[in-house]
Amino acid sequence: MKYTFKPSPVYRNSQSTTGIMRDLAIALIVVLLASAIYYGINYGMDIALRIILMAVFAVLAALISEALYFKITKVEDIKTATLHSYGWITALILVLITKVDVSYYAVIVSTIIAVIVGKLFFGGFGQNIFNPAALGEAIIMNSFVTSANSDVTAKVFDAISGATPMTSASGYGWLIPSANFADFISQYGGLGNMLLGNYPSVIGGSCAIVIILCGAFLIWRKDIDWHVSITYLVSIFVISLIVGLMKGAGFSYALFNVLGGGVLFGAFFMITDPVTTPLTIPGRIIFAVATATLTLILRWKANLPDGVLFSILLMNMLTPAIDKLINGNQIKEADKIRNKVLIVSIIVILVAILVGSTIQSKNTGTAYINEERVALIATNE
C-alpha cells in the first residue's frame, strides 16, 4: 500500500513520502560534502572532519533519542517507527544551518530537543507545528553561543579578521550605498564568489551553487514545491531591490540579499517542508511572500545576523491561519482565492517597503570596508 501526500489536486501525484525523503537525504548529503570539501580546502582537514563528525553525531543523537522515545511510549515496531519518523533528516538540516564552531555537545543537545520536543511531543512526523531543525538552531542561537569552540572560531571566522558577509552587513545596518558596494563585496571576493559560496557562513550556506543545483534536482524530481522556493527568492529580490533603489543601493545589493546567508538553503530545504507550511499552492505562495518580508524586516531591524530562521519559525505559527484563509474548493473558487493571494501579498510587500524606508546605515565612517581585514588579506597573499 502506498500513501502519498501532496497539496490538492492530488490526482497528478507520483511521489511517495519515502521517495521524497530519500531524495532529500541525497541532496542534503551532497550539500554537506560540498561544505566539508570547501572548509577542508580553505581551513584544513580538521575542520572538514569536524563537519562530518557533527553530522554523524547529530544523526546518531536523533536516531537514538527517537528509538528511546518509541520504546518508552511502547510502540511495537521501533525500527520502522524510527526510520519513518525522519529525525535524521532534521539532524542533517540542523547541522547545515549551524555555524562550524558550535560545540558537538550543543549540536547533540539541540538535536535531541528539536526531535523530542519539536516533533515527537506534537505527535510525531506530520504533526509538528514548527520546523524541528529551525527550532533546534534557535535553541543553539539562544543558548549555546558561548559554548562555541574558540579554536575553530579563531581559525574560520577570525582568520581574516572576523565577520561573515552577513554579520558585517548587519553591522552596517544592512544598507550599503551602491557607490561603496564594490568595496564592501570585494572583501568577500565579489558577488561571483558569493554565488560559488566561497565565504564563511553557516555550514550549509557556503556553497550557493551546490544548493541551487540540489534544489533544481529536488524540483525536477517533484520532491519540493517550486512555487514556494521561487516565490520566496523572487520576493526577497524584489523587496530588497525596491528598498535598495529608494535608499541609494542598487541591483547588486538585491543580489547580495538573495545570495547571502541562509536564504538559498532556507528556500530549497526549509520553507518547502510539507508539514509546517500551508497545504494549498496559493497558501504556500502567501507563506513564501510573508516569510520573505519577515526575513528582510528581521535583517533590517532585529539584532540578529540573519533573519531566515526566525522568519520561518514565526510563519510556521501562521500556517493554520493561512490554511483557513485559503480554505474552500481550490478549482471552483480559483478567482476568489487568487484575489486573496494578491491582496495579502501586496499588503505584506507594502509593509516590507514601509519598514525598509526607515532603515539607516549604521556605518560611522565613510568606507564600507574593514581596514584590518584588508591588511590581513594583503599580508596573507
Added chain:
Amino acid sequence: MSENTEKKQGFFSKLIVENPVFGLYLGICSALAITTSLNNAIGMGVAVIFVLVLSNIFVSLVRNITPNDIHIPVYIVIIATLVTIVKMLIQAYTPSLYTALGAFIDLIVVNCIILGRAEAFASCNSVGASAKDGLMMGISYTLSILAMSFIRQLLGTGSLSLSNPFNNVTLFDVRLIPQGFEIPFFTTQTGAFLTFAILAAAVTAYKNHLDEVAKKGEEK
C-alpha cells in the same frame, strides 16, 4: 474515586493528586517566573504558605458575617494586607531575596491558589480545617516550585546552590554538571514552560495510573 480509595492514599500521593500547580494549574505565573534557583523557590514558597494559612484563617473567621455580594473584595482586602506584611518583612530582613523575587511578591495577591482556596474552602469550613487546608496547599505549591527550580537550576547552570537569605552565607554549592555542559536554555522562559509541561504531564500520568488502579479495584 470512592471515599475508601481516597483515604488509602498517603500524604505523598495526596500532594501529587491535589497539587495546585500541576494538578489544578493555579498559580502558574509565579511558578514559571521565579523558579530559576532553589533560593527563590524556597523564599516564594514560605511567603505563599504564610499568606495562604493566614488568609484561610481570617476568611474562615469572617465567613458568617461577610455579605455574599461583596465577599470577593473582602477576601482581596485580607489577602492584600497579608501580602503587604510579607513584602515588608522580606524587604526588611532578606534584601537579597527581595531583589530576586521583585514584583512577584506583590503578585501573590493575585495568585489564584490563595483566592481559590478562600473561595472554595475557607468560606464554608471551620477555622481549624481551613488552616490545615492552607498549610497543605502551601506545602504542595512549595514542593512543586522546588521541583521546577531543581530541574531548571541543575540543567541551566550545572550546579545546585542554596544560601541563607538572612546573611547571604552560602550553605552549599555543588557543581553536578561540568562547566561547558550545562544547557542555559533552561534558565530562560522557554525552559520554564518546557519544564512545567513535562512535570504536569508526569503528574497527569500518575493520576491516570491511580484512576486505572481504582477502576480495577472496583471491578474486582
